[in-house]
Amino acid sequence: MNAVSQASPSAGQGARIVTIDVLRYRPEQESTPSWQSYAVPCCEEWTVLDALNHIKDHLDGSLSYRWSCHMAVCGSCGMMVNGNPTLSCKAFMRDLPDRISIAPLANLGVIRDLVVQQNRLLDGLLAVKSWLIPRELPPRDDQYRQTPAQLAKYRPLTMCINCMLCYAACPQVALNEGYVGPAALALAQRYNLDSRDGGALERMQTTASDDGVWECTFIGECSEVCPKHVDPAGAIQQMKLASSLQWLAQRAPGGSSS
């Protein structure tokens, strides 16, 4: 009847068998994580997420991980694939060898299997006040004016999907539990650079604090792993500069020294 019949990829004849080692952790039955191997018949069109779904549907229903959109925009399915922070819905089996390893995102507490704590990001977003703090009240019954050039200044930083790959890549996130973190700092700068915003000084209370931008040692891994080409490392460098200028301004004659 319906011409648009189901045509989703499914493993069939000729599928390549890939051994997928998954670092599992079930807190109700084991005190430390352990590896489990699955032999998965994979289509080359599959993503790593499709392979995990095959495991869950056909091999082991107890494997836990998050996913939703399958198009690299919801930010749910980050995990370590062969040791690299990766969005599993955007990593293709055709690019991977016959044996791969999958582990939960590094540097974040593991709840179960590939499911990690998200509070590091959520707390950071709140702490930096990642929302528009208006420079002036909006015009009545009208928009703020913003030219394409003004939009272009902050737009790349709006592309963050909150997937937390940058937290898994950042050595400072691992070393300092209090560090605000790359994505939250990038989103703070996203608003700082928005022509409608006047909240940069207010945000500095967090971003320029001991746990803010000065914790960053500019390794740049966050920008390397970002699936959306956001450049948190660059944003953090800009904020360091702004913070230094503010420090100097406060101490200059006539400055508002505190």
Added chain:
Amino acid sequence: MHTVHADVIIVGAGGAGLRAAIAVAQSDPALRVALVSKVYPMRSHTVAAEGGAAGVIKSPDTLDAHFNDTVSGGDWLCDQDAVEHFVEQAPKSLRQLEHWGCPWNRDDAGGVQVRSFGGMKHQRTWFAADKSGFHILHTLFQTSQQFPSIQRFDEVFALDLLCADGAVGGITALHMQSGEPIVFLARAVIIATGGAGRVFPFTTNGAIKTGDGMAMAYRAGVPLKDIEFVQYHPTGLPGTGILITEGARGEGGLLVNKDGYRYLQDYNLGPPEPHPRPKAMELGPRDRLSQAFWHEQRKGRTIKSAFGDVVHLDIRHLGEKVIDERLPMVRELARAYVGVDPVHAPIPIRPVVHYSMGGIDTNINAATQIDGLYAAGECACVSINGANRLGSNSLTEILVFGEQAGLHAAQHARTHPATAETQWQPAIAASFAAVHALLERPKSSETLVGLRSELHELMEGAAGIYREQATLREASDKVAVLRQRYRTLAIDDHSMVFNTQLFQALELGAMLDVGEAMVHAALARRESRGAHQRLDFPERDDQHFLHHSLVHYGGEQPPSLSTKPVTITRSPPAARVYGGATT
């Protein structure tokens, strides 16, 4: 078990739920909002919407034009009072998002840009490149953080509504990370859980779009309205079903068959001008375009691919600069998922289940027939979308009716006294007992994957782009059997911590309920209107079917059906005309 006392409970933290939460917080900071979602807000499926949000912004466009496009696009099944409210509020709602920081595309003078969209007479679709839903969702989420009265309960899975004597008193839920049962009590509840595309196997919808909220309301006695109307988006990627935005056609993209021929001209959508006029050819409505594909396929004029037949969406003539500025995600998705760079080659596409026009029966205030229970967004049917939604009306809908739901729920919460927890003990116990039984059932011949596959097969076979009596009747019998078999389902995973198999099983329960309602409503509507096309009743029949379908939950029995009049204020039903015949 623990209990949370709130004033307004919102189930779902996507666009509609977040907008509702902000509306409550702004209208009365003393009201405690419990924002409950099975995912973190930014994972909600609003994130995947691409093309934009409709709202009249500049001449020669008018509110009347937006009204007329929406009503005719919906094949006169829209409630016109709701559409009037919608088009009036749309510009204000979109401007509000601008004031909150949404990065809309801009013209050189600094104003917001608008683009063409299918079935719309004028350019009125506000857009943020082709990630409009993503930016709307993140803007709303980030804005919501500043209101201390909004308390989020992320990764809390809602189970059942607590209702008695025609009024709502709260919900039961499970904390996903611990498995702990939670009861939320409040005088007002808003459902904003989105659609149910996952009832079908081939869909643009994310894994979370399983109709949970629709099923919650339905089981509590609110009918599902016009639930037979399922929108196929004409341009999804083969295999994955990933959406390629209608914005691609809004910018000038063309659809061609295996002969390179712009086949839409054969389906009353011509003339095939190089850049189609509004409401013609590639800028026709989604139902007509998906139906045209079906006919092309029957004529053998589609292209074979490894994942079913396709046609081509060609945007090469737009050039790399325009594509990167206005359609960057189209390029990114096509390269990654089908290995095609649309700057240099056409994109293979096919129709894919995208949107549910129907949903929880609400009135213009987003209120259901249960006192204190509201619904907004795709899970609701208000109805502004009628028999076929126009692209870019739904992102605006979540804003307009999300706000509406928030304001009315706040008002309700202020004027209605709290109910005592003791009143709900039997209902609470029954809700958690059902989950416990599923979790503990040791062994069964029924599997989650088996039942879900059978549901998918019968929905696609019977309730696709074209439908007819015999297959629908067979499907209605089969889905009843599936629901019966579901009651004996056992799962392998009996743990409490983040048991995704348990949640998938609960989602399947919702999908079976919603799927059954779709099939029954489709069977009863013996006409063709908008997205509901019957091979055995090919014409629209206003004499017998110019009404909303209401499907009432029947428990272990099949559902029952009734109807409700369509509100017509100023646009009497007329022929639905696209292409050169459009005025």
